[in-house]
Amino acid sequence: MERTFLAIKPDGVQRGLVGTIIQRFEQKGYTLVGLKLMRVSRELAEQHYGEHKDKPFFPGLVNFITSGPVVAMVWEGRGVIANARKLIGATNPLNAEPGTLRGDFAVDVGRNVIHGSDSPENAEREINLWFQTQELVPWEPALTSWVYEM
Numbered sequence: 390m391e392r393t394f395l396a397i398k399p400d401g402v403q404r405g406l407v408g409t410i411i412q413r414f415e416q417k418g419y420t421l422v423g424l425k426l427m428r429v430s431r432e433l434a435e436q437h438y439g440e441h442k443d444k445p446f447f448p449g450l451v452n453f454i455t456s457g458p459v460v461a462m463v464w465e466g467r468g469v470i471a472n473a474r475k476l477i478g479a480t481n482p483l484n485a486e487p488g489t490l491r492g493d494f495a496v497d498v499g500r501n502v503i504h505g506s507d508s509p510e511n512a513e514r515e516i517n518l519w520f521q522t523q524e525l526v527p528w529e530p531a532l533t534s535w536v537y538e539m
């Protein structure tokens with residue numbers, strides 16, 4: 390089973406969207422295997438967003454992601470990496486379709502509520518960056534056979 394890393398950003402936490410966002414992935418049928426509320430250090434922020442370090446928005450992005458608590462999560466399920474990105478919607482919420490989290494709950498690209506890994510390589514990198522192995526809890530949901538044909 391595939392795993393991805395998702396994080397509810399400080400704007401999502403401040404706006405009271407934690408429950409709504411978690412519910413979306415639960416209702417889809419994905420399985421939560423890691424969850425913590427935390428403050429992000431500058432070091433973690435800079436590593437997480439390392440691919441953007443030369444972009445003009447990088448300093449603002451690091452300031453924003455370290456500005457308040459975030460909810461870090463690992464979700465598991467078939468196709469979860471690509472499908473979580475679809476449920477999240479386009480990076481710029483102005484381009485995000487209605488029905489996506491960013492389409493429904495965000496307006497500005499610098500306040501787009503949630504992060505999701507964009508590839509299997511980044512999912513593995515981000516899970517290892519944000520979580521220790523013993524913080525992840527593998528479990529078999531009782532509803533598995535009602536979500537998966539096999």
Ligand code: GDP
Pocket residue numbers: 441446449450479480498499500501503504505507
């Ligand atoms: P994501 O994978 O959809 O989150 O998008 P990216 O990896 O391209 O960018 C990471 C994050 O940087 C985005 O979620 C935005 O919060 C922020 N970001 C990206 N592009 C811009 C931009 O042009 N301006 C600003 N202010 N922030 C941006």
Ligand code: MG
Pocket residue numbers: 507
């Ligand atoms: Mg990205």
